[in-house]
Amino acid sequence: MILTDAPKNIIASVSPSGEKMEGSSVTLTCSSDANPPVEKYTWYKKTVTSPKASGQSYSITYIRSEDSGEYYCEAENKYGLLNSSSVFVDVHYGPKNTSVSVSPSGEIVEGSSVTLTCSSDANPPVDKYIWYKKTVTSPKASGQSYSITNFTSEDSGEYYCEAVNVRGSMNSTVLMIIVAGKSSALTTSVGITVVVLVLILCLFGFIWFRKSPKSTSDPRNSEENRLRDSSLVYHNVSGMVTMSPDSDNQEDQVYTNVPLSYPHHQEEALYSTVQMPPPQNQDTSLMYTVVKFNSASGSTQPAAPMTEEDPSVIYSTVKKPRT
Template identity: 65%
Template sequence: MGTDRSRTINMDVKYNPKNTSVSVSPSGEIVEGSSVTLTCSSDANPPVDKYTWYKKNVTSPKASGQSYSITNISSEDRGEYYCEAQNKYGRLNSSSVFVDVQYGPKNTSVSVSPSGEIVEGSSVTLTCSSDANPPVDKYIWYFQNETFLNGCGQIYNISNFKSKDSGHYHCEAWNGRGSRNSTALMIIIPGKQTVLTAAVGIIVVVLVLILCLSGFMWFRKKASNSPSDTRDTADDGQGDTSPVYDNISGMAFTPTAAQTADTDNQDDVHYSSVHFSHSKNQEVPLYSTVQLPQPQIQDEDVQYAAVKFNLPGAATQPVAAQTAEKDPSEIYSRINKPRTKKS
């Protein structure tokens, strides 16, 4: 009898990746600022040895590895992602998964139509735009920072635009994630603005003229004072254009015995004489005498100073001055400097 023996044969079939897919965690709403993890799965034999991540419409890879994490996700990360699984027998891309990042309004702005010159009595339309996810569900309009009671839509229309409507406009966009104000837009009637600009220009010109006139009057007053000062100075000289020479010399003399005796019995006396030349050709001597008590000394130093002035002529000088001195233009001043008594 023969025996029937069965044999089990294990066939290991090799194949490239199949059923490649992507899962997102967390699976609910993704809010800007949170973290998101993408995971790639694929059936392959041998198992996948390389995963690569891509964002749709972006050519360069975003990352590698079976999982791809995005921390502090932002609105720029919003889009479609897919992965590529690869082993030694081939590769396969997954289907795309959309990562929806929710965020409050951004880039809120106001546009005006017509965009050219605004004519009084015409119709003006303002439109508020904002980037938001989910989309903006409420708009609020402001004029001069005051809320419009009837301005709650994306578009605000002003029929029969008047000068009272000129001013700053801005809007505020809201969604479930927050709100954002636009920058202010200035809308004016050019004719009114031209008048205002002209008035401001006239005021500026008047102020400049006032400043210039004030400066001119100040300089004129200063110039008128300068000649009077010059005349006063000229009156002192009475037209005396002759040069004046100063000759100062210091000489030390040894006191005589008589002088020493006199100085022992009296206080030191200092004399100074100053002569000024006037138009009447006469000298007016000015004398000053200063007596200082000093201790008795045996000798003293005597210094002389001579000052020469160029005078019109000797005929007009006093006779006493001509007789006493050979040179009428020399004046001597005697100064006694006391010394302590020698021991």
């Protein structure tokens, strides 16, 4: 009589045994006691829900650090299925993804404390961390953290760490650290002062511009000034009587210059009051009042010598009373 049964005594194994170096080949094998024999083998990795492979053997030709973990197989026939116990695949590799961080982050003030920390991914874990500063050949310190208690300008520079384990070593990326000394603070304060002074000057310039009178070149202002000047009339002119050397039977002449302006280029009549000197013993004398008219611009020109007849001069005769 032949006994039939579901799979049992499921065993998973890995070859070669021992440590697995990154880049090497690994084969996983599943065995089972079943009657009828197992029809299907399926391979799984813990923490992963989907199957990794199918078949009694599962081979990884180039194993990587991500392949480390626990594996198991599942055996199945028409009477049932059963999982094997887990087998651990341990992949060894040297340090990688090595990096440096600084605390506190941001600007480093002179005299403060700074701590550098090195981190790396390695299997087995990193045995030793070594700290270096560029331009300095000898190591600065050892250990995963490197602290500088009284940071000065001489400590500024580029730092990096080296992570080492039995499988290899790797340097981190370079971290630049610059101390913010007194000179930096002075530069910042000077810059702020300059900005404030510029803003003050701009404000005063704006206020002066708002309060300054309008330019006389404005056509409206020019028209207003012209009309205002054209309305001026000069009157009540007192003339000095200049006696001619021949006072006998000759007429005396008085010349008075009166500037006038023409509104809208039109002439205006001028009535001037001339005060006469005390009566003289001469006969009837003549007094001439000379009136000059300015052009429309309103500018006053000096009186020219009366050598020739000027068409812009009005002569008025004033008779003096007889003594």
